[in-house]
Amino acid sequence: MIAEAGLAALWLAAALALLQLVLAGLGLWMSRTSVRPELVEGSSFSSSVEQKNGASTSSARTGGGGSALTEEKAATAAQLIAGVRPVAIVQGLLAALSFVLLILLFIRSDMSVVLVAQNSHSAKPLMYKIAGAWGNHEGSMLLWVTVLAIAGGAIAIIERRLNEATLVATMAAQAAIALGFYAFLLIASNPFARLNPAAPEGAGLNPLLQDPGLAFHPPTLYFGYVGLSVAFSFAVGALVMRDVGPAFARAMRPWVLGAWIFLTIGITAGSYWAYYELGWGGWWFWDPVENASLMPWLAATALLHSVTVLATRDGLRSWTIMLAVVAFSMSMIGTFLVRSGILTSVHAFAVDPSRGSFILALLILYIGGALVLFGWRIGSVKQGSTFELVSREGGLIFNNLLLSVILGIVLIGTLYPIVAQAMGTQLSVGPPFFNKTTAPIALLLMLGMAVGPMIRWRRDEGKELIGRMTAPIGVALAGLVAVFVIAPDTAILPLLGLGFAFGLAVASVAPLWKRNLRRTPLFTYGMVVAHLGVAVSVAGMASEAAFTQEKLVAVRVGQVTEVGPYSVVLEGIRPAIGPNWSALEGRLRVQRGEATPFTMRPQSRFFSAPPTVTSEAAIETVFDGQLYTVLGQPDGEGRWQLRLWWKPFVTLIWLGGMLIGLGGLLSLIGRVVRERRIPIRMAAA
Amino acid sequence: MKKLLLWVPLLVFAGLVALAVHGLYRPNDPTIRSALVGKPLPALTLEPMLPGKPGLALGENPGGAPRLVNVFASWCVPCIAEAPQLMRLKQAGVAIDAIAIRDTGPAIARFLAEHGDPYRRIGDDPRSAVQLALGSSGVPETFVIDAQGRIAMQHIGAITEGDVPRILAALEAAR
Numbered sequence: 001m002i003a004e005a006g007l008a009a010l011w012l013a014a015a016l017a018l019l020q021l022v023l024a025g026l027g028l029w030m031s032r033t034s035v036r037p038e039l040v041e042g043s044s045f046s047s048s049v050e051q052k053n054g055a056s057t058s059s060a061r062t063g064g065g066g067s068a069l070t071e072e073k074a075a076t077a078a079q080l081i082a083g084v085r086p087v088a089i090v091q092g093l094l095a096a097l098s099f100v101l102l103i104l105l106f107i108r109s110d111m112s113v114v115l116v117a118q119n120s121h122s123a124k125p126l127m128y129k130i131a132g133a134w135g136n137h138e139g140s141m142l143l144w145v146t147v148l149a150i151a152g153g154a155i156a157i158i159e160r161r162l163n164e165a166t167l168v169a170t171m172a173a174q175a176a177i178a179l180g181f182y183a184f185l186l187i188a189s190n191p192f193a194r195l196n197p198a199a200p201e202g203a204g205l206n207p208l209l210q211d212p213g214l215a216f217h218p219p220t221l222y223f224g225y226v227g228l229s230v231a232f233s234f235a236v237g238a239l240v241m242r243d244v245g246p247a248f249a250r251a252m253r254p255w256v257l258g259a260w261i262f263l264t265i266g267i268t269a270g271s272y273w274a275y276y277e278l279g280w281g282g283w284w285f286w287d288p289v290e291n292a293s294l295m296p297w298l299a300a301t302a303l304l305h306s307v308t309v310l311a312t313r314d315g316l317r318s319w320t321i322m323l324a325v326v327a328f329s330m331s332m333i334g335t336f337l338v339r340s341g342i343l344t345s346v347h348a349f350a351v352d353p354s355r356g357s358f359i360l361a362l363l364i365l366y367i368g369g370a371l372v373l374f375g376w377r378i379g380s381v382k383q384g385s386t387f388e389l390v391s392r393e394g395g396l397i398f399n400n401l402l403l404s405v406i407l408g409i410v411l412i413g414t415l416y417p418i419v420a421q422a423m424g425t426q427l428s429v430g431p432p433f434f435n436k437t438t439a440p441i442a443l444l445l446m447l448g449m450a451v452g453p454m455i456r457w458r459r460d461e462g463k464e465l466i467g468r469m470t471a472p473i474g475v476a477l478a479g480l481v482a483v484f485v486i487a488p489d490t491a492i493l494p495l496l497g498l499g500f501a502f503g504l505a506v507a508s509v510a511p512l513w514k515r516n517l518r519r520t521p522l523f524t525y526g527m528v529v530a531h532l533g534v535a536v537s538v539a540g541m542a543s544e545a546a547f548t549q550e551k552l553v554a555v556r557v558g559q560v561t562e563v564g565p566y567s568v569v570l571e572g573i574r575p576a577i578g579p580n581w582s583a584l585e586g587r588l589r590v591q592r593g594e595a596t597p598f599t600m601r602p603q604s605r606f607f608s609a610p611p612t613v614t615s616e617a618a619i620e621t622v623f624d625g626q627l628y629t630v631l632g633q634p635d636g637e638g639r640w641q642l643r644l645w646w647k648p649f650v651t652l653i654w655l656g657g658m659l660i661g662l663g664g665l666l667s668l669i670g671r672v673v674r675e676r677r678i679p680i681r682m683a684a685a
Numbered sequence: 686m687k688k689l690l691l692w693v694p695l696l697v698f699a700g701l702v703a704l705a706v707h708g709l710y711r712p713n714d715p716t717i718r719s720a721l722v723g724k725p726l727p728a729l730t731l732e733p734m735l736p737g738k739p740g741l742a743l744g745e746n747p748g749g750a751p752r753l754v755n756v757f758a759s760w761c762v763p764c765i766a767e768a769p770q771l772m773r774l775k776q777a778g779v780a781i782d783a784i785a786i787r788d789t790g791p792a793i794a795r796f797l798a799e800h801g802d803p804y805r806r807i808g809d810d811p812r813s814a815v816q817l818a819l820g821s822s823g824v825p826e827t828f829v830i831d832a833q834g835r836i837a838m839q840h841i842g843a844i845t846e847g848d849v850p851r852i853l854a855a856l857e858a859a860r
Contacts, residue, residue, distance in 0.1 A: 322694065329698070336705065356709045364702055371695040378691055415701070418708045 003113050003192040006101035010142075010192075013094035013149060014182035017175045020087045020152075024172035027080030028165060028240075030073055081168050085156040088171055091178070092153025099133075099146040102191055106133040112198035115139060115191050121202040123580045124210075131215035137355070138191035140218060144335075145181040147219075147226040151255075152178060155230060161675070162251040163243055170237030177229055180362040188358045210607075213273030221266035221293055225331035227259025228296055231303065232328035235321045236370055239377045244317045245384075249310035252324070254672055256307055260300045261664040267293050268657030279615035279630045281645045283544070283653055286434040291414045292334030295407055299327035302403040305396045310384070313457060315393055317384040318374075319400070325374060329367045330407075336363055337414070388459040395452035402445045409437045439493050446500045446538065449531050450507035472510065476503025483546075490546045497542030505535035522670025530663025537656025543625075543649040554639040564646025565592050566627055571599075573631075573640065581607045583616065586631040586640065590620065602631040626650050722820075725835050726754075726828075729815050731808025734785045734793050741782055741808030743815070746834060748805075751859040752780040753852070754828040755804070756816055758788050759796035761824040767843035768800035774849065775803035779856060783807040786816055786824055827852070831859030 105113050106129050109122045119139070120132040134143045152174040159167055185191065234252040238244045270293065275283045284290065303323040309316045336359045387393040413429045420427050454468045479502030483495055490498075508531035511524060551563045561568045569589045576585040583603040591597040603616035620627040625648040632641025728744035746752060755771065757764040775781060783804040785793055793807065810816055819828065821839075829838040829852060837859040844852065 318691075326694075333701070356705075360702070360705055360709065363705075367698055368695065368702070371698055375692040375695055379688060415704065418704055422704065422707050 002101050002105055002108075002110070003194060006098045006105070007190065007192040009094045009098035009101065010182065010186060013091050013098065014179065014186060016087050016091040016094065017149070017179045017182060020084055020091060020175035021172050021179060023080050023083045023087060024168045024175065027077050027084065028168055028172070030080065031077035031165070033073065081164070084168055084171050088156040088175070089153040091175075092149040092151075092156075095146040095149035095178075099142055102139060102142060103130055103133045105192075106130060109202065110198075111200070111202055112195055114193045114195045117195050117199035117202050119203070121580070124202075125579050127212070127215060128210050134218055135214070138185070138189045140222070141181065141185055141189055142191050143219060144222055144226065145178060145185060147222050148174070148178050148181060148229055151226055151230050155233075159251060162247065163241070166237050166241045166243040166248065167251075168237075169240040170233045173233035173236035173240075174230065177233065177366060180365060184355075184358050184362065188355050211273065211277050213269060213277060217266060217270045217273055220262050220269060224259045224261075224263030224266055224293075224300075225296060225328075225335070227255055227262060228300060228324075228328040228331050230255040231259065231300075231324045232366075232370065235324035236373060239321060239370075239373045239381075242377065242381055244310075244321060244381045246311050246314050249307045249320065250675060253304075253307050253311060254668060256300060256304050256324075256327075257664055257668040257671065260297070260304050261661050261668065263293065263297045263300060264657060264661040264664060267297055268654050268661065271657070272654045276617055276619055277614075279617045279643075281550070281617075281628050281630070281643070281647075283541075283650070284431075286410075286413070286429075286431050288414050289338055291410050292338055295334060295410055295414075296327055296330040298403050298407040298410065299323060299330050302400045302407070303327050305399050309393050309396050313387065313393055314384040315387055316397070316400075317381055318378045321374065321378060321381075323400075325367070325370045326407075329363075329370075330411075332359075332363050332367065336360060390455065390462055390465065391459050392452065392455045392457040395448060395455050398448045399445065399452060402441055402448060406438050406441050406445070409441075410434065413437070435493075439497075442538075443493075443496055443500055446504050446534070449534060450500075450504045453511045453527060453531065454507065468510070469507070472503040472507035475506045476500060479503070487546065494542040494546035497538050498546070501535045501539035501542060504538070505532060508532040508535055521674065523667040523674070524670075526663045526665070526667030526670055528663070529666060530660045533656045533659025533661075533663055535656070536652050536659055537654075540649055540652025540654075540656060544647050544653065547648040548650075549646045551644040552641070553644070554635050554641050556639050561642065561644065563644040564625075564627070564648075566644075566646060567591050568629070568642070568644060570640060570642065576601075576603060578605070581605045584631065586629075586642070588618070588629060588642075590627065592622075600627070600629050602629045604631050604633075621651060624648055722836050722839050725833070726830060727818055729818060731784065731810055731815055734783075734788070734807040734809040735790055735797075738804070739806045741784065741806045743808075744834060746830070746832075748780045749832065750780065751829065751831050751837070751856045752782060752805075753856070754782050754784065754819075754830055756784045756786060756819070756821050756824055756826040756828075758786045758824050759792040760788070761786075763843040764796075764825045765800055766845075767825050768803075770844040770846060770849055771803040772801045774844075774852065777853065779853075780805050784810050784815055784819075786810050786813055829855045829859055 102115075105116050106120055107126070109116065109120055109129065111117045111122075115136065115138050116132075119136045120129055124132065133139045152171065155167070155171060155174065162170070231252055234248065234255065238248050270290070271283050274285070274290075275281070303320065306316045306320045306323055310320045336356070413434055416429050417427055450472050451465070451469065455465060476499045480495065480499035483490060483498050508528055512520065512528055549564045551561060553561050555561060555570050557570050557572055559570060567590070571587040571589050573584055573586055576583045583605040585601050585603045588600040588602070589597050590600055598620070600618040600620055602618040605614045605616050606612075607614070615630050615632075618629045620629075625646065628645040628647060630643040632643060634640050726743045728742070730743070731741040733740035743754070753774065757767075771781060781803050783806070785807055787810070797804075808815070816824075819836075821828075823841070825843050827840040827844060828836050829840070831837045838852075838855045840848065840852065
């Protein structure tokens with residue numbers, strides 16, 4: 001019964017999405033045809049509709065009942081529009097209900113449901129049973145559409161600042177997106193399909209995915225992706241109503257910020273998960289699936305900065321709209337690439353061309369549609385303010401350009417294997433390409449990040465600016481020299497990375513210098529923390545790249561190995577047992593200098609359902625880095641393979657990521673608090 | 686000019702879609718190609734598998750003409766299916782060298798007695814070391830080697846009747 005109820009909720013939600021779209025569309029259309037032409041501002045589309053309608057209206061007017069008819073129409077339109085919000089809210093609730101029911105099926109290990117039988121197992125720990133609900137194609141698509149629908153409901157509840165017509169157009173766009181994904185679920189990948197007869201036992205969940213990191217990593221990313229769908233809908237709404245301006249930017253900004261925070265946290269957590277779970281000691285591999293989450297983040301980062309220019313100075317109108325479209329397009333393209341089987345990756349979902357075609361069709365419909373709308377409409381959106389080169393706006397444009405270039409490189413690098421395959425050669429594009437091409441631009445970007453916050457809005461003086469930059473430049477140079485003295489054979493990019501990181505750290509906190517810290521707005525703190533986070537992260541990346549020491553050895557019990565400041569002795573191997581795995585566990589006695597030795601226990605785990613072997617790295621975190629140990633295979637002659645890494649300051653990578661996310665959160669709170677306060681003050685006045 | 690610029694994103698997207706459609710509907714080819722295709726064979730030497738039949742020095746080519754190197758094993762069922770096609774190729778005058786994977790002399794002798802012996806030389810690869818060095822991932826596999834000793838083509842899986850003309854053409858082209 002639960003499965004049927006879930007399916008029914010899904011169908012109802014889909015029907016409501018359709019209703020929402022129809023109500024909004026009809027309401028907007030009727031209100032446009034009923035409003036008198038002089039009230040419509042510079043809109044060629046609606047005035048041409050007016051003219052078509054004008055004949056009938058004026059003929060009616062001669063009959064004497066014209067204005068009554070128009071008023072009646074306007075009243076109906078208002079009624080239709082008033083219905084959009086409640087429908088959106090109920091749609092969100094129904095989608096959420098259907099997802100909750102799916103989780104319930106997984107908790108109960110209901111093996112009469114295909115999805116549960118294929119992805120779960122009764123012996124699985126409860127947390128992974130729940131995570132199993134979204135650790136597969138159908139479930140993750142249901143999660144996606146649920147978050148989408150809830151976000152739509154949230155717009156309906158929260159959003160009061162935006163012009164009503166633009167908001168309704170936005171909600172129509174949101175309903176249209178949701179509708180496509182409902183159709184995809186209901187037609188191509190029903191998560192509630194029954195299995196008859198029921199399976200006696202489930203097939204399990206990929207053991208690699210059986211980890212708290214991965215249980216929560218996809219939902220976090222999805223909140224980000226779907227938050228960008230709201231930004232996309234806002235852009236479409238604004239294009240339809242030709243209402244692109246500071247008010248629109250302020251309404252869209254919290255959504256972009258929210259999505260960006262989730263993406264930041266999701267990517268950071270995903271990177272740490274891959275680092276400790278996959279056992280290869282790397283924190284970023286430029287895997288297509290990783291790129292699929294990085295690309296929307298890059299676009300969202302650019303959007304976040306350009307939307308600020310639009311909100312503050314009414315500039316970058318069409319560019320901001322374009323970025324909103326691109327950011328969500330990147331989310332969808334990422335989903336498509338991961339699910340269609342076009343790209344091969346270590347963790348791409350199952351290959352399925354028919355589903356791939358469906359998502360491709362949605363992609364064409366939404367992205368293609370938005371781009372057509374963009375090309376057709378944006379020309380008639382009035383250009384916003386223009387500005388000086390040396391100004392905060394100028395700095396933000398510099399930032400946007402560099403982010404876009406990096407985005408372009410990642411996109412090309414990700415797609416190039418497909419292009420090559422179309423030409424008949426097989427190749428893969430890996431870290432050497434991405435590192436070499438993106439690192440120099442990332443360094444430039446850091447330079448921009450250091451300078452940007454110190455420039456004033458509107459215009460600034462180059463000379464004064466250089467004065468303000470003295471301290472960061474000095475620290476950067478001192479850092480470069482210090483690193484060069486300590487480790488003269490450091491490669492050029494890590495060396496520059498470290499120097500820039502020192503400089504950026506100082507420049508990030510500079511905006512707080514000589515300010516009344518209590519009266520400094522929260523979003524300024526947010527910016528400071530986020531930029532500082534980038535400096536911390538880059539310092540970690542550069543340090544890891546420059547100073548990591550790796551050892552791959554085959555050792556007998558009792559044999560001593562040195563790695564970095566540590567000496568490691570294999571004391572013994574013994575079996576270990578977990579809830580649904582058994583393992584061989586190496587006992588390593590580790591000592592740093594004269595300090596007290598301690599024990600590390602890397603494991604080689606065996607899962608029985610499905611039969612898989614995974615390496616469980618043991619990681620020791622200390623203040624200046626991590627010792628990373630992996631137990632490999634026995635060589636049959638009494639020796640065991642050990643992989644040991646000493647990674648100085650590697651933890652800064654993720655610490656920085658978390659700081660970036662925290663900075664976003666502070667900004668979000670700051671913005672919401674301030675923008676809530678203004679209307680209240682106005683009402684008081 | 687500026688008007689046209691606004692449509693550039695759509696054009697880029699159309700390109701992406703074309704690419705995606707191509708990727709989606711291309712015939713799915715999960716085979717693992719050797720990285721050595723187009724490159725010279727490594728100069729590896731294999732011990733003879735059978736008394737009375739020479740072993741294999743991969744770098745050497747006694748006939749001087751293009752030839753086949755067939756990776757096979759007596760325990761491999763598709764190799765039985767492939768055997769008649771190899772006999773046909775032999776009758777067409779093709780020189781065929783073999784690498785026997787993880788096998789024993791008596792088993793190979795029985796296999797050849799039963800299914801025919803198309804081979805000029807058979808090398809013993811008891812641990813699949815040479816097979817892996819060639820970038821081959823299973824049995825049977827067949828490499829077309831040109832007159833200069835480069836790998837001209839890699840055929841993965843059993844050679845069927847339909848494959849024979851293609852292999853002959855590749856041998857002809859490799860002269």
